[in-house]
């Protein structure tokens with residue numbers, strides 16, 4: 348695991364955008380695994396800028412997103428499909444037909460999950476999987492549990508996740524209670540994982556992920572078993588990791 352510590356959110360985002368850009372330059376038809384949430388917004392802005400100034404093209408890139416709220420249409424302004432359109436896809440030259448987000452409105456959610464796994468497998472899995480980190484250690488919507496779930500599945504969101512995401516909705520009552528999420532199988536099958544984190548609220552989860560035992564109680568801890576993980580955090584999110592004496596690159 349390589350850990351980069353940047354001064355703040357802006358610097359963290361710049362490094363993350365550079366790492367993703369390098370992947371796209373190296374392999375123009377790469378498969379990018381993408382995340383939503385507040386953390387990647389400036390990373391996506393960096394990619395948009397590089398695309399607009401001609402440094403980067405996404406024409407041949409394919410993408411697979413981690414998750415979607417169950418019950419929200421892609422046109423709902425809090426759906427993850429909508430987020431991706433607004434924060435990335437509408438502003439770059441990617442072919443929208445090559446972008447994939449689980450369908451939150453699928454009548455048969457279990458079948459949608461199975462199909463999503465088959466789709467990601469048919470694309471050969473992600474060359475680079477971008478991840479944010481939940482305050483409770485979740486990746487995608489793999490919530491703390493008694494076991495790791497390998498396949499894409501429907502998950503009951505924990506109260507901590509509902510509370511954390513309530514800021515995007517009119518009230519906590521409006522936050523969907525379930526989501527469709529890639530399991531740890533697809534995430535671990537990615538050739539490289541790039542996890543980004545910012546702010547003090549992530550310090551505990553990042554510490555447990557990097558320094559704690561590998562346990563489904565902190566789903567991100569499974570990344571300790573992945574051969575190519577790059578973590579980009581800011582000083583606040585990495586404070587406990589640094590305190591524990593883990594070596595970071597600056």
Ligand code: F6R
Pocket residue numbers: 381382383384385386387413414427478479480481482485486487488
């Ligand atoms: C989003 C996702 C989640 C978020 C995590 C952090 O697609 O899969 O795991 O990455 O909840 O969210 P933010 O970035 O809002 O703190």
